[in-house]
Amino acid sequence: MQIKPLACLHEMDSVAWNTLAGSGYPFLRHEFLSALEQSGCVGGKTGWLPQHITVWEGETLVAVMPMYRKSHSSGEYVFDHAWANFYHQNAVAYYPKWLTAIPFTPCQGPRLACLAGVDAAKINRAVFDFIRAQAEIDGISSWHGLFPLPDQLAQCQNLGLNIREGVQFQWFNRGYRDFSDFLDAMTASKRKMIKRERRKVTEQGIEFLMLTGDEASDVQWQVFYQFYALTYLKKSSQPYLNLDFFLRCAARMGEQMRLVLAIKDQRYVGAALSFIGGDTFYGRYWGCYEEYNFLHFEACYYQGLDYCLANGLQRFDSGAQGEHKIARGFEPVTTYSAHWLKEARFAKPIADFLAREKIAIQDYRADAARHLPFKTPENKG
Known part of the structure; x- marks a missing residue:
């Protein structure tokens, strides 16, 4: 050896x-x-x-x-x-x-x-x-x-x-048929909270587009990267990753990437990027130009949960930190x-x-x- x-x-x-x-x-x-x-x-x-x-x-x-x-x-x-x-x-x-x-x-x-x-x-x-x-x-x-x-x-x-x-906090599919079935497992107050959050996003005129990594255009990747970098710049720090990294991943393993783009008045206002492996959805990167009520929760969590439930994925690994995830069904x-x-x-x-x-x-x-x-x-x- x-x-x-x-x-x-x-x-x-x-x-x-x-x-x-x-x-x-x-x-x-x-x-x-x-x-x-x-x-x-x-x-x-x-x-x-x-x-x-x-x-x-x-x-x-x-x-x-x-x-x-x-x-x-x-x-x-x-x-x-x-x-x-x-x-x-x-x-x-x-x-x-x-x-x-x-x-x-x-x-x-x-x-x-x-x-x-x-x-x-x-x-x-x-x-x-x-x-x-x-x-x-x-x-x-x-x-x-x-x-x-x-x-x-x-x-x-x-x-x-x-x-x-x-x-960390992760979501597990406990045999839920769909998002409504998932909500039915919750207490009334938390069920109402999540419904209200999703409704408020819709009422702000925000829609969502989910693409695989290889479906996204170079322009869409540039938009995503601007959002991602802003997440760091708002905290007076530098992003760990560059645009070239994301483009290389998209070209080589784009089938395992899911890019969610938030759109309002025909312009992009936020984005979240996740990866898929086996039966797991990995939430990774997020960013936006300006804050909209509950946009972060919708783009980073609820859109991913919809995908998991529609495609039979059993786990949502949401990465580090985030006690706010508990109220949304992510278990420690x-x-x-x-x-x-x-x-x-x-x-x-x-x-x-x-x-x-x-x-x-x-x-x-x-x-x-x-x-x-x-x-x-x-x-x-």
């Missing part, structure tokens, strides 16, 4: 990579990751240097794992800035670190993709041994794996990694990350912190679940 780092995904045959990565999780596809590199969103001076892991048995590629050498902690959605400060206060460098994640994408999914029939536990051990040994050579402080699937946690724990928990779920720190004197206090944080996170998730809008035996709505 040989492990070979890959500094440029374009050097790897896309069919070979995708044979392992599959298409059920769109963000692990060769097309998505290479679009990030070729558009300049990662690589160069961005602080995201690709060092992907490929595992070989002879001439056969048996496993792939995205990995980046990071010189900062931006764009990760699992926040370790306090850890970096802890290192700095003790005159030890936290950066560079290694990160296994999908850049700018806080969505759970596979992180180490293996050939069917191989011993995944054996490959995990070999990859981790390589990471530890190479960290000594390259002066790397740590390795972090963000948003792995829950069924990959046992392997992480077997490797002695620290597990960190978080909470636990997310995970795995962490290895080379220096034992830092690993122990951080492990203690994670143990305390876990209790708070679990209490928060339980409290969030108590605010879900669905009928209960005590409250039949």
Whole structure:
């Protein structure tokens, strides 16, 4: 078994990579990751240097794992800035670190993709041994794996990694026939709230157009990008992604993209972009020129829910944060990350912190679940 780092995904045959990565999780596809590199969103001076892991048995590629050498902690959605400060206060460098994640994408999914029939536990051990040994050579402080699937946690724990928990909000199709059936599962007050929100959008004269990525024109992509960039500029920050990235994705994997355009008086006033993989709808990007009542909820959530219900999708992963999603039927779920720190004197206090944080996170998730809008035996709505 040989492990070979890959500094440029374009050097790897896309069919070979995708044979392992599959298409059920769109963000692990060769097309998505290479679009990030070729558009300049990662690589160069961005602080995201690709060092992907490929595992070989002879001439056969048996496993792939995205990995980046990071010189900062931006764009990760699992926040370790306090850890970096802890290192700095003790005159030890936290950066560079290694990160296994999908850049700018806080969505759970596979992180180490293996050939069917191989011993995944054996490959995990070999990859981790390589990471530890190479960290000594390259002066790397740590390795972090963000948003792995829950069924990959046992392997992480077997490797002695620290597990960190978080909470996101996702929608699940509980056998709903359509949107009305979904609303019928809610209490009367929340059902009325959502109906009112959708009605108010219509009363403002706003209509919606949903396109696949390859159906959208260059002009429509330019309009979307202006909306997307404004979301960051309104907060006095710079967007992580550029227009070239979105155009590359649209050309190469447009069938897995859904662009919702909001139209009022024959002009575009907002847009939301999502991806589809397997039975899941991934809500990702949003923006608008000016605020309209409830436009964000309609474009980012209700249009996606309509699509899920019409097409038999079972889950809507809405990404990071957003307690406002609870009232709209998005349930709190636990997310995970795995962490290895080379220096034992830092690993122990951080492990203690994670143990305390876990209790708070679990209490928060339980409290969030108590605010879900669905009928209960005590409250039949």
